[in-house]
Amino acid sequence: MSAKILFVDDEPHIPKALDRLFKDESYEISLENKRLFELTRKQNEKLVKSNQSLEAKVEEQTKNLKHNQEKLKKTLEKLRKALNATIQAIALIVETRDAYTAGHQRRVAGLASAIAVEMGLSEEQIEATQMAGVIHDLGKVSIPVEILSKPGRLSKIEFSLIKTHPQAGYDILKDIEFPCPVAQIILQHHERMDGSGYPKGLLGEDILLEARIMGVADVVEAMAFHRPYRPALGIEKALEEISKGKGILYDPGVADACLKLIKEKGFKFE
Numbered sequence: 001m002s003a004k005i006l007f008v009d010d011e012p013h014i015p016k017a018l019d020r021l022f023k024d025e026s027y028e029i030s031l032e033n034k035r036l037f038e039l040t041r042k043q044n045e046k047l048v049k050s051n052q053s054l055e056a057k058v059e060e061q062t063k064n065l066k067h068n069q070e071k072l073k074k075t076l077e078k079l080r081k082a083l084n085a086t087i088q089a090i091a092l093i094v095e096t097r098d099a100y101t102a103g104h105q106r107r108v109a110g111l112a113s114a115i116a117v118e119m120g121l122s123e124e125q126i127e128a129t130q131m132a133g134v135i136h137d138l139g140k141v142s143i144p145v146e147i148l149s150k151p152g153r154l155s156k157i158e159f160s161l162i163k164t165h166p167q168a169g170y171d172i173l174k175d176i177e178f179p180c181p182v183a184q185i186i187l188q189h190h191e192r193m194d195g196s197g198y199p200k201g202l203l204g205e206d207i208l209l210e211a212r213i214m215g216v217a218d219v220v221e222a223m224a225f226h227r228p229y230r231p232a233l234g235i236e237k238a239l240e241e242i243s244k245g246k247g248i249l250y251d252p253g254v255a256d257a258c259l260k261l262i263k264e265k266g267f268k269f270e
Contacts, residue, residue: 083131083178090135098148100228101137104221107269109133111258112217114267116210118257128180129210136186136214139169149228166190167199181208189214192249212251216242216258219250221269235262 094101113130121129140148143165147158154162170187188211191197193204197215207215223238239259246255261267 087131087134090138094135094138094141097141097145100226101140101148104225105134105137107221107225108136108214108217110270111220111261111267112210112213114261115213115217115254115257118261118265119213119253121209124180125210128178128182128185129213131178131180132182132185132189132210133214133217135169135173135182136189136218137165137169138172138186139165139167141172142168151228153229163190163198181210184208185210185214187211189218191215193251194248196249207251209251209254213254216250216254220258220262224269239263 091105094105109130110133112133113126116126116129140162143161147154147161150158166187166189170183173183173186176183185208187199188202188207191200191202191207191211192215193207193212195201195203197207219241220235220238223233223241224235226232239262242250242255242258246252
């Protein structure tokens with residue numbers, strides 16, 4: 001006797017059960033989808049509100065930052081003006097004792113800052129060079145006026161006193177918190193590349209670049225203009241001295257910039 005094989009279609013109650021099962025499953029899936037959709041919608045709303053709040057805070061903080069930056073910029077500008085006024089006041093102290101030194105300082109500052117610009121130095125270095133130049137001989141307030149304005153040749157003792165002015169200037173300014181190394185530039189402006197300068201006998205790169213610039217500008221101005229103990233030697237003699245001492249006494253890059261400024265670009269002392 002052969003076995004009878006039953007197919008699903010042979011049982012009339014099975015399709016109905018399956019149909020109910022599928023409907024129930026579809027309904028549950030639909031409910032779950034609706035629940036998930038609603039949950040997603042609410043989360044999106046929260047996220048949008050959170051983003052809007054965050055954007056508002058960022059915008060407010062940005063405005064506050066810009067406002068504070070403007071205030072800081074104005075404050076720094078006021079401080080810079082106050083500092084420059086202080087520098088000018090210090091220069092006037094020297095001028096009341098020795099009119100020659102005051103004119104000399106202004107001219108040296110002009111040439112030194114022009115050299116710094118020609119060499120492509122940073123704005124801070126240019127400002128430091130200018131600032132230090134205006135008062136680089138401040139230390140001469142400690143030297144008797146009779147020596148500063150002496151018409152004849154200085155004695156060894158008198159010259160030794162003159163050589164103390166970089167250190168004296170440094171000592172006056174060392175505790176003032178300048179935004180640049182003004183006191184050090186003043187201390188080193190008579191140092192020379194080969195170590196023959198004063199007061200420390202520094203060599204080459206041990207001398208601040210701004211001080212090396214100041215040294216060249218100082219020599220050019222001193223030779224080109226009248227000194228109490230001799231008449232002016234002229235700008236040609238001054239440039240000859242810089243050319244001859246380039247790489248020995250004077251920084252070669254500084255010397256080249258100075259020579260180019262005066263010979264090719266027509267720099268003139270004011």
